Amino acid sequence: MINLDTPKKFRAFVDQANQVADNFLRANSRKYDLAEHAYPKELDLLASLIDGMSDSGQGQGAGAAGVRRGEDDADGKKAKNKVKNGTNMSSVLSVIEMCWGDVGLLLSMPRQGLGNSAIASVATDEQLEKFKGTWSAMAITEPSFGSDSAAIKTTAVKDGDHYVLNGEKIFVTSGDRADSVVVWATLDKSLGRAAIKSFVVSKDTPGIRVERLEHKLGIRASDTAVIVLDNCRVHESNLLGSPEVDVKQGFAGAMATFDNTRPLVAGMAVGCARASLELIRELLEKAGVDIDYDRPATSQSYAAATFLQMEADWEAALLLTLEAAWLADNRKPNSMEASMAKAKAGRVGNDITLKCVELAGTLGYSETEFLEKWSRDSKILDIFEGTQQIQQLIVARRLLNLSSTQLK
Numbered sequence: 001m002i003n004l005d006t007p008k009k010f011r012a013f014v015d016q017a018n019q020v021a022d023n024f025l026r027a028n029s030r031k032y033d034l035a036e037h038a039y040p041k042e043l044d045l046l047a048s049l050i051d052g053m054s055d056s057g058q059g060q061g062a063g064a065a066g067v068r069r070g071e072d073d074a075d076g077k078k079a080k081n082k083v084k085n086g087t088n089m090s091s092v093l094s095v096i097e098m099c100w101g102d103v104g105l106l107l108s109m110p111r112q113g114l115g116n117s118a119i120a121s122v123a124t125d126e127q128l129e130k131f132k133g134t135w136s137a138m139a140i141t142e143p144s145f146g147s148d149s150a151a152i153k154t155t156a157v158k159d160g161d162h163y164v165l166n167g168e169k170i171f172v173t174s175g176d177r178a179d180s181v182v183v184w185a186t187l188d189k190s191l192g193r194a195a196i197k198s199f200v201v202s203k204d205t206p207g208i209r210v211e212r213l214e215h216k217l218g219i220r221a222s223d224t225a226v227i228v229l230d231n232c233r234v235h236e237s238n239l240l241g242s243p244e245v246d247v248k249q250g251f252a253g254a255m256a257t258f259d260n261t262r263p264l265v266a267g268m269a270v271g272c273a274r275a276s277l278e279l280i281r282e283l284l285e286k287a288g289v290d291i292d293y294d295r296p297a298t299s300q301s302y303a304a305a306t307f308l309q310m311e312a313d314w315e316a317a318l319l320l321t322l323e324a325a326w327l328a329d330n331r332k333p334n335s336m337e338a339s340m341a342k343a344k345a346g347r348v349g350n351d352i353t354l355k356c357v358e359l360a361g362t363l364g365y366s367e368t369e370f371l372e373k374w375s376r377d378s379k380i381l382d383i384f385e386g387t388q389q390i391q392q393l394i395v396a397r398r399l400l401n402l403s404s405t406q407l408k
Contacts, residue, residue: 021101029102032221047110086329099271104221114138115182137178139169147390156185175225207232218376263324266341269349269381276356317345336398343391346382
């Protein structure tokens with residue numbers, strides 16, 4: 001059974017993450033929101049501290065974690081027979097705290113990119129060692145599609161012991177600052193989803209270039225790039241996982257990445273929404289609004305009733321997010337739960353931040369408080385790593401036991 005209390009071994013770590021979020025991230029939040037595309041130099045020291053914690057074994061999953069199943073413990077017993085809270089849970093808990101501080105700056109953390117999660121989830125043991133220490137962005141979306149990863153047109157053609165990659169990727173988070181990119185490409189378009197593989201491409205590889213940086217509504221501290229691959233030669237050892245095309249499995253191997261990253265994005269939404277709830281409660285109490293948990297919401301003021309509803313939605317999103325992380329740590333399938341968490345947290349996170357702006361009146365729309373910024377930052381959390389509609393489609397397929405061709 002999942003224990004709903006923060007695991008004792010993570011409590012000090014979560015408290016540290018909260019202090020970092022307050023003193024590092026929130027303290028620089030407005031500065032880098034206004035200075036879009038400027039590199040947050042303050043994060044270099046923070047990244048060094050996290051690296052040191054990880055190297056000493058004290059990181060408790062401070063870095064990007066992966067969903068890796070089917071592994072045995074040293075004593076030969078299957079890991080699934082052990083109930084534990086591991087790196088997925090600690091990563092989600094730390095992401096919640098950090099995004100309570102600032103989402104854009106969290107996404108700008110060196111060596112903590114979404115591509116790092118892909119490597120941790122799909123790479124072989126040899127590849128994990130090879131790419132240790134890299135800061136990797138993840139490039140999936142293309143101009144011709146958004147959330148439908150199966151529509152990838154970027155090609156990877158085998159040429160000796162290399163693959164030649166050609167295509168264009170858009171909305172690549174940390175695409176300019178990262179030193180490598182996990183690129184999703186197809187080995188053979190005629191084979192459909194099954195031929196889609198992911199490649200780790202170093203940014204100094206000839207043939208890969210950053211075409212431009214996007215100007216955005218929110219998470220402005222984070223750089224979002226358009227990347228072009230023009231006859232980019234990548235060694236075969238940089239193909240993550242198996243190079244074999246299994247039409248029965250489809251591209252489940254590559255999609256396993258999302259089982260890890262979607263709970264993290266859900267955690268981002270949970271953290272940002274919590275920040276808004278805490279601030280709006282302070283503002284409402286200063287305005288004389290009484291929030292009473294012992295009275296029905298219908299007998300209270302509109303503002304108090306709205307707050308109670310938002311808090312309930314937030315609690316549901318938090319629990320779904322923790323469940324998805326717990327399942328991953330215990331080597332249990334979590335694809336449906338990861339999508340449920342992402343769908344719920346993405347939607348209610350944005351709803352909460354916007355409603356908080358409304359409840360705060362003119363104060364919510366000005367730069368006097370962070371409410372307007374959090375409402376802008378939260379919208380992307382309902383979109384990237386799969387839109388609301390995609391998540392609902394995945395959940396429906398799992399519940400009805402239908403394939404992607406049977407339920408589109």
